[in-house]
Amino acid sequence: MNTPRKGVTSVRSAATSIRCVFVALISLALVACSNGTPAASDVGITKDAILIGGTDPLSGPAAAYGTIAKAADAYFHYVNDNGAVNGRQITYKYLDDGYNPAQTVPLTKQLVEQDQVFLMFAGLGTQPQTSVRDYLNGKKVPQVFVATGATTFSAEFEKYPYTFGWQPVYQGESLIYAQYILKNTPNAKIGVIYQNDDYGQDYLDGLTKGLGAKAAEMIVDKESNDVGAPDLNSQILKLKNSGADTFFVFETPSPAIKALVSAFQNGWHPTIYLNSVSAPVPYVQAAQKAAGDAAAVNGIISVSYLKDPADPSQASDAGIQLYKQIMGKYYADGKLEDAFNIYGMATAYSLVDVLKKAGPNLTRQAVMDQLGALSETDNPFMYPGIPIKNAKTDHYTITQEYIEKYDPSVNDYKPLSQPIDVRGQIKFP
Numbered sequence: 085m086n087t088p089r090k091g092v093t094s095v096r097s098a099a100t101s102i103r104c105v106f107v108a109l110i111s112l113a114l115v116a117c118s119n120g121t122p123a124a125s126d127v128g129i130t131k132d133a134i135l136i137g138g139t140d141p142l143s144g145p146a147a148a149y150g151t152i153a154k155a156a157d158a159y160f161h162y163v164n165d166n167g168a169v170n171g172r173q174i175t176y177k178y179l180d181d182g183y184n185p186a187q188t189v190p191l192t193k194q195l196v197e198q199d200q201v202f203l204m205f206a207g208l209g210t211q212p213q214t215s216v217r218d219y220l221n222g223k224k225v226p227q228v229f230v231a232t233g234a235t236t237f238s239a240e241f242e243k244y245p246y247t248f249g250w251q252p253v254y255q256g257e258s259l260i261y262a263q264y265i266l267k268n269t270p271n272a273k274i275g276v277i278y279q280n281d282d283y284g285q286d287y288l289d290g291l292t293k294g295l296g297a298k299a300a301e302m303i304v305d306k307e308s309n310d311v312g313a314p315d316l317n318s319q320i321l322k323l324k325n326s327g328a329d330t331f332f333v334f335e336t337p338s339p340a341i342k343a344l345v346s347a348f349q350n351g352w353h354p355t356i357y358l359n360s361v362s363a364p365v366p367y368v369q370a371a372q373k374a375a376g377d378a379a380a381v382n383g384i385i386s387v388s389y390l391k392d393p394a395d396p397s398q399a400s401d402a403g404i405q406l407y408k409q410i411m412g413k414y415y416a417d418g419k420l421e422d423a424f425n426i427y428g429m430a431t432a433y434s435l436v437d438v439l440k441k442a443g444p445n446l447t448r449q450a451v452m453d454q455l456g457a458l459s460e461t462d463n464p465f466m467y468p469g470i471p472i473k474n475a476k477t478d479h480y481t482i483t484q485e486y487i488e489k490y491d492p493s494v495n496d497y498k499p500l501s502q503p504i505d506v507r508g509q510i511k512f513p
Contacts, residue, residue, distance in 0.1 A: 128202025137195035144182035155428030158414035185215035239512035255290030262294025275328030287334035348380035364423035378492035403464030
């Protein structure tokens with residue numbers, strides 16, 4: 085029998101040791117899986133944590149939206165304290181981009197490349213989120229539930245498969261207004277003020293499409309303004325002088341308040357339609373305070389798809405009670421009546437729902453699969469009967485909203501209609 089050389093024996097022994105270690109590791113992994121213990125499975129995932137990121141305007145001209153991320157984070161803390169997500173705690177890192185795409189881009193790259201987030205959640209703003217959509221899709225990082233109703237985010241899902249909207253798209257909202265106005269005031273003379281960017285144009289396009297052949301006759305004037313414009317008096321005077329008796333405001337909260345106040349101070353008292361983005365009660369109340377008269381906001385018409393925490397008739401609703409409980413414990417300085425806060429919780433609920441259904445072996449692809457087939461009818465913060473759903477050929481996640489009217493005597497809105505569904509009617513571009 086030949087005796088192997090010492091060096092050969094060492095090599096064989098090392099190889100055997102490596103194989104043993106490898107087998108042991110595989111065995112441990114199988115035991116962990118059989119015990120239901122999650123393991124690190126993708127970027128941003130550890131055995132006990134999920135890291136997600138987002139960019140939001142915590143300062144700047146759209147700072148009113150900053151509360152959305154804080155309310156969503158409050159819901160994540162509630163989930164972490166009540167079982168977490170298949171054993172994993174959610175950490176939500178959101179950074180202030182000031183509603184400026186020039187800041188959104190580097191901050192998004194920081195979250196993806198340095199912080200190594202699992203996904204981007206609820207990034208806010210049409211222009212900011214458009215500025216990073218190509219990047220995130222190129223990196224195959226899910227851009228989940230962007231906090232903008234820009235139609236492109238739902239319409240172009242084949243081109244941008246890693247991007248998902250959530251809220252009703254702006255064109256869909258405008259289609260609902262158009263249906264309502266054609267039915268109830270078909271002879272209205274409409275004046276529109278809109279933000280001079282993709283956001284404002286999206287709303288205007290939807291209204292024009294919804295009015296159809298009557299659009300040219302009914303829209304007697306439309307005026308635009310840049311984000312951050314110091315005042316809107318010149319635009320308001322042009323709209324007043326056009327003879328318009330119906331005023332559509334397609335703005336973010338700060339310029340929307342300016343538009344409402346300017347109309348009142350210039351003695352123009354049309355029927356006002358205020359886009360939902362700027363319609364939460366605190367911003368309507370701010371306009372009333374600035375104008376010095378409740379008449380400035382009386383009868384404002386808008387839409388909603390969420391429950392209303394300011395409505396006394398909904399106070400006993402289980403979803404509203406849960407919302408108030410979470411706000412009280414995890415975001416005590418937030419405004420309960422601010423619809424942006426219940427919006428933040430509603431989107432956070434949907435994300436948690438998706439993460440749980442994606443299972444303990446949490447991967448980006450598993451999340452993508454769940455998002456593409458999303459079907460949620462039990463979100464506690466949604467208005468009853470309005471579903472949240474996607475299909476293989478339809479990523480318009482929420483398409484139903486109801487018309488509501490503001491009553492300053494109760495500092496709240498009252499529904500004027502049942503939910504109106506525009507699924508299948510939205511055409512892009």
